[in-house]
Amino acid sequence: DAGITQSPRYKITETGRQVTLMCHQTWSHSYMFWYRQDLGHGLRLIYYSAAADITDKGEVPDGYVVSRSKTENFPLTLESATRSQTSVYFCASSPGTIGELFFGEGSRLTVL
Amino acid sequence: AQKITQTQPGMFVQEKEAVTLDCTYDTSDPSYGLFWYKQPSSGEMIFLIYQGSYDQQNATEGRYSLNFQKARKSANLVISASQLGDSAMYFCAMREGMTTDSWGKLQFGAGTQVVVTP
Numbered sequence: 622d623a624g625i626t627q628s629p630r631y632k633i634t635e636t637g638r639q640v641t642l643m644c645h646q647t648w649s650h651s652y653m654f655w656y657r658q659d660l661g662h663g664l665r666l667i668y669y670s671a672a673a674d675i676t677d678k679g680e681v682p683d684g685y686v687v688s689r690s691k692t693e694n695f696p697l698t699l700e701s702a703t704r705s706q707t708s709v710y711f712c713a714s715s716p717g718t719i720g721e722l723f724f725g726e727g728s729r730l731t732v733l
Numbered sequence: 734a735q736k737i738t739q740t741q742p743g744m745f746v747q748e749k750e751a752v753t754l755d756c757t758y759d760t761s762d763p764s765y766g767l768f769w770y771k772q773p774s775s776g777e778m779i780f781l782i783y784q785g786s787y788d789q790q791n792a793t794e795g796r797y798s799l800n801f802q803k804a805r806k807s808a809n810l811v812i813s814a815s816q817l818g819d820s821a822m823y824f825c826a827m828r829e830g831m832t833t834d835s836w837g838k839l840q841f842g843a844g845t846q847v848v849v850t851p
Contacts, residue, residue: 662843663824663826663841664839665841666839680840709776715837720837720838720839727776727777
């Protein structure tokens with residue numbers, strides 16, 4: 622019972638490079654999310670998806686792109702990474718009962 | 734404006750004692766949900782407890798209880814009989830609205846670091 626799997630768990634990249642963070646869930650939840658965690662800010666919503674082929678912006682979407690061609694996958698792409706995108710990224714899904722989130726283990730991204 | 738405020742950046746508590754983590758929220762929506770999550774040093778986020786704005790009773794889950802004071806807009810987490818494994822960062826979060834449009838779109842506080850000492 623893997624739940625949500627994120628990869629890579631750790632990534633170091635350089636400014637201007639494209640980076641894709643992968644997220645795969647085995648629960649078949651309709652709703653999936655990407656959050657970033659920064660000190661002093663808690664977690665902030667980047668993008669979310671209500672179903673395959675349906676995505677929308679969250680609180681901090683600038684510089685990110687998402688896609689969801691299959692229910693189980695929800696990759697997050699940083700098209701041209703910046704230092705301000707250094708963060709821990711969490712993918713999450715929700716079964717849609719009370720709207721609680723179930724998180725992956727996180728992907729720690731460092732942009733040099 | 735900050736929607737979720739956790740005023741305690743960190744606190745120490747002795748094993749077997751109870752601890753209360755403060756959380757205040759700000760919303761004009763009459764329908765909302767409040768959540769608490771635990772983040773141990775390993776980094777994963779663990780869902781602990783939920784309180785809906787229309788729930789009449791305070792939520793409880795094992796050693797966790799949520800002290801919901803609607804008029805004061807507070808949703809404090811109480812951990813009874815603290816254990817060493819309770820050492821973690823704790824986040825309060827809110828979902829505004831009760832429709833599926835609001836599912837999973839949580840606003841988080843900055844967190845409170847709890848250290849349980851023997």
